[in-house]
Amino acid sequence: MGSRNQILNRIKANKPELLDLPNINTSLFDEGLDLLKEFTKKVEVVGGNVVTLNSNDEIIQQIENTFTDAKVKFSNLPNTASFNTIELATLQNPHDLEDLDILILESNLGVAENGSVWVSDSEIPVRVLPFITKHLILVISAKDIVPYMHQAYEKLTNKDAGFGVFIAGPSKTADIEQSLVIGAHGALSLTVFLKD
Amino acid sequence: MSHSKLASIFNKDEKRVDWHDKALWFVRHKRDLSVHNVQGWEELRNLGHGIKAHMLSNLDNYLIQFEENAKKNGVEVHWAANAEEHNKIVLQILKDNNAKKIVKSKSMLTEECHLNPALEADGIEVIDTDLGERIVQLAKETPSHIVLPAIHKNRHEVDELFQEHLGTKPCDGDPQYLTGEARKHLRTKFIQADAALTGVNFAVAETGGFVVCTNEGNADMGAHLAPVHIACMGVEKIIPKQEHLGLFLRLLARSATGQPITTYSSHFKKPRKGAKMHIVIVDNGRSEQLSRPDFRASLHCIRCGACMNTCPIYRRSGGHSYDATIPGPIGSILSPGKDLKKHSTLPFASTLCGSCSDVCPVKIDIHTQLYKWRQIITKETPQPFVKKQAMKAMGSIFAHPNRFETVGKIARWSLRNLPQAMINSKPNAWGKARDLPLGPEKSFDQWFKDRENEKKS
Numbered sequence: 286m287g288s289r290n291q292i293l294n295r296i297k298a299n300k301p302e303l304l305d306l307p308n309i310n311t312s313l314f315d316e317g318l319d320l321l322k323e324f325t326k327k328v329e330v331v332g333g334n335v336v337t338l339n340s341n342d343e344i345i346q347q348i349e350n351t352f353t354d355a356k357v358k359f360s361n362l363p364n365t366a367s368f369n370t371i372e373l374a375t376l377q378n379p380h381d382l383e384d385l386d387i388l389i390l391e392s393n394l395g396v397a398e399n400g401s402v403w404v405s406d407s408e409i410p411v412r413v414l415p416f417i418t419k420h421l422i423l424v425i426s427a428k429d430i431v432p433y434m435h436q437a438y439e440k441l442t443n444k445d446a447g448f449g450v451f452i453a454g455p456s457k458t459a460d461i462e463q464s465l466v467i468g469a470h471g472a473l474s475l476t477v478f479l480k481d
Numbered sequence: 482m483s484h485s486k487l488a489s490i491f492n493k494d495e496k497r498v499d500w501h502d503k504a505l506w507f508v509r510h511k512r513d514l515s516v517h518n519v520q521g522w523e524e525l526r527n528l529g530h531g532i533k534a535h536m537l538s539n540l541d542n543y544l545i546q547f548e549e550n551a552k553k554n555g556v557e558v559h560w561a562a563n564a565e566e567h568n569k570i571v572l573q574i575l576k577d578n579n580a581k582k583i584v585k586s587k588s589m590l591t592e593e594c595h596l597n598p599a600l601e602a603d604g605i606e607v608i609d610t611d612l613g614e615r616i617v618q619l620a621k622e623t624p625s626h627i628v629l630p631a632i633h634k635n636r637h638e639v640d641e642l643f644q645e646h647l648g649t650k651p652c653d654g655d656p657q658y659l660t661g662e663a664r665k666h667l668r669t670k671f672i673q674a675d676a677a678l679t680g681v682n683f684a685v686a687e688t689g690g691f692v693v694c695t696n697e698g699n700a701d702m703g704a705h706l707a708p709v710h711i712a713c714m715g716v717e718k719i720i721p722k723q724e725h726l727g728l729f730l731r732l733l734a735r736s737a738t739g740q741p742i743t744t745y746s747s748h749f750k751k752p753r754k755g756a757k758m759h760i761v762i763v764d765n766g767r768s769e770q771l772s773r774p775d776f777r778a779s780l781h782c783i784r785c786g787a788c789m790n791t792c793p794i795y796r797r798s799g800g801h802s803y804d805a806t807i808p809g810p811i812g813s814i815l816s817p818g819k820d821l822k823k824h825s826t827l828p829f830a831s832t833l834c835g836s837c838s839d840v841c842p843v844k845i846d847i848h849t850q851l852y853k854w855r856q857i858i859t860k861e862t863p864q865p866f867v868k869k870q871a872m873k874a875m876g877s878i879f880a881h882p883n884r885f886e887t888v889g890k891i892a893r894w895s896l897r898n899l900p901q902a903m904i905n906s907k908p909n910a911w912g913k914a915r916d917l918p919l920g921p922e923k924s925f926d927q928w929f930k931d932r933e934n935e936k937k938s
Contacts, residue, residue: 289560292716292764296541299772304538306721307531309728316520327741379706380672398731399741405748412753413705416698416745434727434742442723447554447751451730453742456698460613460629462636463504464656469612470664470671471698471745 311435320397320430321479327400331454332467333475341365341424344389344478348422352387355420360389361408362424379413388418388472395430395477396437396451402477403437405449412448416456421472423452426480483826488798492914497635502796504632509790511739512840519735529732530844532725533781536717537771543686543719544762550689554751556758564594567763571596571678571711572603574759578709580605580675584667586693586700587611588680589627589784590713590763593806596678608670610699612663619646625800627807628737628786633799667699677703681714681760682783683729687722690750691760694733694743701747710752713761716768717780729783732842736785770818775853779814781843788837788847794830803827810837814850817858825862828854889924896920 325335338344341362349368358370368389376382394403402423404415415421431437441449456471467473492498516522536543548558559574561567567590575583583600585591585607597607597618609618613630617623619642624630631639636654643649643659647666652658679700684691691712693700704710720729734740752758771777789795789809800808805816805824813827828851831837837847878884896904897920905912923931 288562288566288764291562292560292762292768293541293544295764295768296544296716296771299768300540301538301774301777304531304535306535307528309528309724313524314519314521331741331744383668383672396742401742401746411705413702416701416705434731435724436727438724438727446748448753449748450701451742451746452744453740453746454744456696456744458612458660458697459738460611460616460631461639461656461659462634462654463507463629463632464636466656466660468664469660469697469699470610470667470702 309435311433314433314435318397318432320432321427323397323432324395324400324430325479327398328454328475328477329400331400332457333400333454333477335477335479337479337481339480344422344424348387348389352420355386357384358387358389359385359414360387360422361410362389362391365389373410376411379411379417382411382413382417385414385418387420387422388414389422389424390415391424393425393429394437394440395425396432396434397430398433399451399453400477401451401453403441403449403451405446407446415450415452416471418472420474420476421452421455422476422478424478424480482804484798484802484804484830485826487802487804488794488830491799491802492797498797498799500635501633501799505790505796508629508738509787509840512736512787512790513739515735515739515741519731525728525732526842526844528728529783529842530778530781532720532728533843534778536719536721537777537780539721540716540719540771543721544716546686547684547689547719548762550687551760552689554689556689556752556760559759559761561761561763561765563765564763567591567594567713567761567765568596568599570761571713572600572605574709574711575600575605575676578676578757580709582606582670582674583608583676583678584670584674584699584703584707585609585614586677586679586695586703587614587630588678588713589624589806590680590715591678592624593765594713594763596713608667608674610667610670610703611695611697612660615663615667616642619643623801623806625808626786626789627784633801668702671702671706674703674707676709676711677707678711678713679704681712681718682733683720683726684714684718684760685721685723685726686719688750690723690748691718692726692730693747693749694730694745695747696740696744698745701745704747704749705753708755709757709759710749711759711761712749713763715763715765717782733783733785736787736840736842766819770815773818776814776818776850778845779811779818779847779850781845782811782815783843785842787840787842791836791840793832793834793836798830803830810847810851811845814845814847814854817854821858822862825858828852828858886924886926893920893922893924 392402455475456469458469459465559570616631625633640654649662681691682694734743795809805812816824831851835848
């Protein structure tokens with residue numbers, strides 16, 4: 286406890302007089318975005334694909350047709366038990382997910398200005414899932430897309446997630462001579478299915 | 482060694498300097514394209530500045546609030562007054578959990594504390610997992626940039642490094658292949674790790690949670706697989722409320738790389754079932770910097786690196802020439818507060834052009850602080866004899882208009898008439914790497930007067 290009090294006392298002695306916390310007037314940033322258009326554009330900018338499809342069956346069908354080699358698959362969409370090759374309830378160890386090929390997650394928050402999609406503990410039974418999977422598929426309804434990060438946090442205020450993440454595109458790096466390479470440690474590809 | 486001496490070593494390889502300069506300017510340009518598309522960008526910067534200034538003025542209370550909430554969330558909180566204590570705490574947590582192998586996500590704070598050698602001395606395997614950090618770790622170097630740690634290395638050097646350490650095939654520096662091999666190599670490390678260590682981009686007092694931003698997903702691969710997650714943060718990483726993340730996440734990635742947001746903005750609050758989470762809150766000189774009214778705004782920094790990318794000196798001298806954990810303009814105002822003598826040349830590694838302040842997402846007056854450090858350093862540290870005498874002479878010339886005019890006349894004549902070899906001789910530092918222009922016939926004063934007379938006639 287010695288250092289704790291020492292640090293706090295020093296800060297107390299050294300800090301300036303209390304300054305007001307500025308208010309954020311979010312209307313200053315509003316440029317009347319066309320949410321779907323902007324969201325689609327930004328998902329593509331950050332390296333993902335957007336597909337408009339309305340039924341979960343169609344989504345599953347398209348995934349099965351696109352990723353024909355996929356062996357280990359999991360989805361949190363309702364009524365897709367036949368798609369899943371693993372039972373998460375029986376998975377005690379997240380390390381066993383190493384071979385996961387496809388993960389489909391439904392989300393209820395997307396942000397138009399940067400193409401990011403929110404997933405949290407309530408959507409992912411095991412936290413490492415969206416990072417360890419080879420291909421990530423996110424499903425979101427058009428009505429759940431907000432214009433800016435400010436509105437996103439308005440929606441998140443009352444949620445008590447132990448963990449949550451905004452995901453924008455597949456994992457990437459540019460650490461070797463500034464060349465952009467898709468697929469660093471996380472997902473190699475991201476597809477967002479947009480429902481009406 | 483002084484910044485200028487270290488920079489002159491980097492400057493020996495002209496091609497590398499040109500390439501380094503262009504690579505960073507490319508990132509600065511991407512930043513411009515990205516921020517010009519944001520409605521109300523300047524207001525975002527003002528708010529970022531205002532929230533950080535408010536945070537510093539109430540920092541002790543926010544830290545207490547953060548600690549209380551983090552504990553409620555089931556997270557263990559530790560406090561470290563300095564680097565040594567920080568390393569001791571991390572080592573103790575690892576020992577308590579019998580952890581021998583740890584994976585690290587990029588954290589400039591642990592670089593500042595020299596954590597890796599401290600842990601390795603105790604037989605712990607430490608793997609940096611951000612690709613750029615892993616590259617410099619394999620090369621036994623330090624990061625030369627806070628966002629692009631290996632920006633000073635070209636792809637052929639990475640190729641050779643990977644052949645030597647990871648057993649890759651020669652690939653003529655193919656980034657795709659090299660990244661793929663690094664992915665495989667680091668996956669095994671993630672799977673085997675006993676503990677994961679990350680930095681903290683923002684810690685929220687209101688919730689006791691914290692946010693870590695990466696593009697690679699390495700922080701998450703580490704933290705969600707290992708049974709223990711240790712997050713290390715400087716005291717200044719606190720923001721009051723979760724809603725303020727909306728603002729700072731809009732500012733950070735755009736300023737850093739021109740991306741609208743990093744690929745992963747991960748919000749950690751509670752440990753996952755069966756795992757442990759620790760937070761180490763570190764002072765290490767920050768509370769002292771807080772006591773200096775002229776320099777406390779340097780603690781607003783959100784570590785985007787925009788000031789480095791835009792700095793004409795940084796781009797042409799390389800990050801290692803600053804001999805400090807945080808290089809570039811922001812590092813040059815942070816470092817003298819820690820060790821004025823060691824870092825006495827850094828505030829002079831600037832043209833005072835102000836470009837750093839122009840791009841700073843939280844409006845730190847970097848160039849003004851550089852100027853202020855110069856005043857202090859000149860008074861408090863011994864200056865070279867030649868510089869002192871030259872400054873005295875310049876002072877006397879500027880104080881007497883007649884002398885100024887005479888010296889100007891001589892200089893203009895010399896630049897027109899003396900042979901090149903004499904002008905570019907050793908005592909003239911301005912002629913070191915360039916030819917000087919031909920001296921004009923008239924002084925500026927004369928030119929201006931003539932122009933005004935012409936207007937009248």
